[in-house]
Amino acid sequence: MSSTVSIRKTRGNEYEDIKEAVDRVIEDLGGLEDIIRPGNKVIIKPNMVAVPMSRLSGAVTRWEVCLAIYEAVKFAGGIPVIAESASVGADTGDVILMCGYNRLVEDGVPVVDLKSKDGQGGERCRLVIDDAKIAHEIITWELVRDADAVITVPVMKTHDQTEITLGMKNLKGLLADDSKKRFHRDGLIESVVDLNAALRPCLEIVDGTFAAEGIGPVFGDTREMDLIIGSKDIVACEAVTGKIMGYEPDEVPITAAAAARGLGTMDLAEIEIAGEKIEDVGSRFVRSCETKIEGVADSFRMVLDESACTGCRNTVVSVLMDMKEAGLLKYTEGLTVIAGRADDDMIDADDLIPEKTVCIGACAKKFADRYGLRWAEGCPPRNRIAIEAIVGGREKYDGE
Ligand code: SF4
Numbered sequence: 001m002s003s004t005v006s007i008r009k010t011r012g013n014e015y016e017d018i019k020e021a022v023d024r025v026i027e028d029l030g031g032l033e034d035i036i037r038p039g040n041k042v043i044i045k046p047n048m049v050a051v052p053m054s055r056l057s058g059a060v061t062r063w064e065v066c067l068a069i070y071e072a073v074k075f076a077g078g079i080p081v082i083a084e085s086a087s088v089g090a091d092t093g094d095v096i097l098m099c100g101y102n103r104l105v106e107d108g109v110p111v112v113d114l115k116s117k118d119g120q121g122g123e124r125c126r127l128v129i130d131d132a133k134i135a136h137e138i139i140t141w142e143l144v145r146d147a148d149a150v151i152t153v154p155v156m157k158t159h160d161q162t163e164i165t166l167g168m169k170n171l172k173g174l175l176a177d178d179s180k181k182r183f184h185r186d187g188l189i190e191s192v193v194d195l196n197a198a199l200r201p202c203l204e205i206v207d208g209t210f211a212a213e214g215i216g217p218v219f220g221d222t223r224e225m226d227l228i229i230g231s232k233d234i235v236a237c238e239a240v241t242g243k244i245m246g247y248e249p250d251e252v253p254i255t256a257a258a259a260a261r262g263l264g265t266m267d268l269a270e271i272e273i274a275g276e277k278i279e280d281v282g283s284r285f286v287r288s289c290e291t292k293i294e295g296v297a298d299s300f301r302m303v304l305d306e307s308a309c310t311g312c313r314n315t316v317v318s319v320l321m322d323m324k325e326a327g328l329l330k331y332t333e334g335l336t337v338i339a340g341r342a343d344d345d346m347i348d349a350d351d352l353i354p355e356k357t358v359c360i361g362a363c364a365k366k367f368a369d370r371y372g373l374r375w376a377e378g379c380p381p382r383n384r385i386a387i388e389a390i391v392g393g394r395e396k397y398d399g400e
Contacts, residue, residue: 235264308340
């Protein structure tokens with residue numbers, strides 16, 4: 001496996017500009033012939049985690065990057081399909097539409113909503129992962145099981161749990177929701193590495209045109225970087241992309257864990273860079289932990305452990321955004337929000353004020369029951385339900 005990473009600047013924002021940069025990256029990496037054989041079934045996996053604020057906000061992979069890869073795979077004789085299942089609770093069809101991928105569908109490009117009942121992804125199936133550390137079994141779809149190759153196409157962005165989220169974590173969108181939840185419950189980092197060890201993506205191409213910093217993975221601030229980055233060594237790709245974003249490779253838990261398991265190298269001295277130099281294009285991204293939503297009280301507290309999956313994490317941030325818009329952030333004064341299964345010792349019963357503590361989602365119901373707290377039902381709950389639980393009743397919030 002070559003540990004070359006290619007970094008190319010885009011010249012503009014039209015499809016031809018993006019395609020030119022993607023093609024140059026693929027050329028720098030020696031083409032696709034060594035990884036895609038004629039007749040191979042190839043999954044192109046974008047990041048379409050949830051409905052973004054806009055398709056170029058840096059939260060989702062833009063369709064232009066996927067289309068350019070699709071064309072390259074076809075040219076190499078492969079049979080490409082773009083496939084995704086959005087985060088727990090998110091409707092993938094809505095996300096596909098909001099991200100503009102419907103225009104590809106209209107042109108005959110297969111864009112598969114894996115969660116849909118239309119059967120394009122085939123039946124759900126179980127895959128056993130030999131030598132897994134944590135995820136010994138996953139639930140996916142026949143389309144994924146039967147693919148000859150997987151190309152992971154993340155967008156460059158920060159993340160509240162994993163510092164940054166790139167191509168390895170992106171593959172979680174090839175799992176059914178039950179498995180996604182399980183990853184969060186059992187240990188996200190090593191589960192993601194297990195998944196990558198099993199699916200062995202042959203190429204990562206990062207959409208670094210519009211990136212996102214701060215509160216990731218959905219509500220970050222957009223940063224225009226005009227970059228396409230790629231490698232056949234996914235660990236090297238993530239080490240270099242992370243470095244461009246201001247992270248040392250060992251600061252990013254998934255990169256470090258994957259390197260430790262031998263999935264690639266994160267040693268920047270061993271990685272050959274083609275195209276732009278890291279120091280010429282890099283700049284420090286604001287980290288998720290450094291960000292705060294304006295107007296949220298300093299006394300607001302979130303109790304989230306690793307088991308709280310993207311569905312509830314996004315819900316909490318999105319709820320705060322909706323409350324800001326509705327002028328309700330005064331209710332965050334002294335508020336504690338609990339999501340996920342949380343270890344019992346993360347919660348001190350003596351600290352809890354029942355009318356100022358809200359449990360979000362099915363996983364946190366046990367705390368609501370045990371301590372008589374407010375509870376927002378759902379997996380994840382709808383924003384309206386969560387806001388009503390926070391403000392203390394429907395009459396105080398009439399939004400949707
Ligand atoms: S309740 Fe929330 S944290 Fe629990 S599985 Fe559902 S979305 Fe994930």
